[in-house]
Amino acid sequence: MNSVVSLSQGSVGVPIIEAYLFAERDKRTIPHISAKTGHSESEVRRFLVKLEEQYESPESGLELRWVGESVEILPKHKYVQILYSGQEDAHQRSGKLIDSFLQAKQLAETTAKGYRGFLIRFASALELIT
Numbered sequence: 131m132n133s134v135v136s137l138s139q140g141s142v143g144v145p146i147i148e149a150y151l152f153a154e155r156d157k158r159t160i161p162h163i164s165a166k167t168g169h170s171e172s173e174v175r176r177f178l179v180k181l182e183e184q185y186e187s188p189e190s191g192l193e194l195r196w197v198g199e200s201v202e203i204l205p206k207h208k209y210v211q212i213l214y215s216g217q218e219d220a221h222q223r224s225g226k227l228i229d230s231f232l233q234a235k236q237l238a239e240t241t242a243k244g245y246r247g248f249l250i251r252f253a254s255a256l257e258l259i260t
Contacts, residue, residue: 157200
């Protein structure tokens with residue numbers, strides 16, 4: 131009976147540790163995670179194993195990545211490729227739109243080049259392209 135209680139109590143730590151790693155967006159060591167979440171290092175290790183098992187599911191878009199003694203949560207490689215390919219398409223479309231606009235204005239080459247740089251930076255600031 132005690133093992134069932136400890137397992138159910140232990141599962142509460144998984145979302146906390148997952149949320150902490152996700153919020154930090156950087157590599158953290160087990161002692162650091164332990165200090166920040168209030169769980170013992172052995173509990174943190176158990177929770178990280180549970181997270182790894184959850185992330186092995188094909189439905190999960192995330193993975194735990196270990197670098198030495200540090201761990202972080204990252205999107206799975208195949209999803210990163212999809213996301214970046216979509217951004218590249220948006221970047222190219224925005225660039226073409228800006229070029230068409232500047233051609234229609236019939237500006238001098240140096241003026242158009244300066245405006246293009248400004249418009250690209252402006253669109254990036256608006257997160258339209260990256």
